[in-house]
Amino acid sequence: MSANRNIVTATIQRRGVRQFVKFGIVGASGFVVNLAAFSVFNKITHWPFWLDFSVAFMLGGISNYTFNRVWTFRSSGHPGREGAQFLTVSLMALLLGDAVSWFLKGPMQVAGNHRVWFAATVSGMFLNFFVNKYWTFRGR
Numbered sequence: 001m002s003a004n005r006n007i008v009t010a011t012i013q014r015r016g017v018r019q020f021v022k023f024g025i026v027g028a029s030g031f032v033v034n035l036a037a038f039s040v041f042n043k044i045t046h047w048p049f050w051l052d053f054s055v056a057f058m059l060g061g062i063s064n065y066t067f068n069r070v071w072t073f074r075s076s077g078h079p080g081r082e083g084a085q086f087l088t089v090s091l092m093a094l095l096l097g098d099a100v101s102w103f104l105k106g107p108m109q110v111a112g113n114h115r116v117w118f119a120a121t122v123s124g125m126f127l128n129f130f131v132n133k134y135w136t137f138r139g140r
Contacts, residue, residue, distance in 0.1 A: 016133075022072040023129050026064055031121065034060030038117055049105065050098055053117060057097060061090040064128075073137035085136040092131070093124025 038056035041047060047055075065086045069075045075082060097120035104110040104119055 019072055019133065020129060023068060023133075026067040026072055027125060027128070029067065030060035030064035033063045034121060035117070039114075042113055049113060049116075050101065053097065053101055053120060054094060057094050057121070058090065061087070061094075065090075068132065068137070073133075075137050077137070082136050086132060089128060089131045089136060093128050096124045096127060097121060 034056045037059045038052055041052040041056060042049075045052060065083060068086075069079070069082060100123045101116050101120040104116045110116055110119075
């Protein structure tokens with residue numbers, strides 16, 4: 001029993017693991033912002049799906065940048081540079097999400113906008129963490 005506890009304790013004490021957990025918590029809050037925005041836009045606008053998805057995704061991204069900068073990575077780097085890098089990574093994840101949503105709504109003909117939204121959003125999660133950790137907030 002104590003050997004398992006030591007493994008868990010050692011894992012939790014690793015900085016990268018703590019950052020990934022924090023990144024996940026921040027991502028969950030951004031996920032809620034994204035879902036709320038998408039739901040509102042999907043209901044009240046007559047925009048195409050990709051535009052609802054894209055605007056909601058970027059609003060969640062702004063929230064994520066703010067909390068990741070302050071809490072997850074405790075960055076003291078230049079906010080403009082980091083913001084531009086975070087935005088670049090978010091756009092990469094957005095393009096991946098748009099490609100996933102196009103594939104699911106087109107060739108796969110998946111019904112339900114929220115199911116497609118979920119799959120498209122999750123598709124960029126790992127890309128977001130690793131590129132932001134090792135490029136945007138490296139060394140923090």
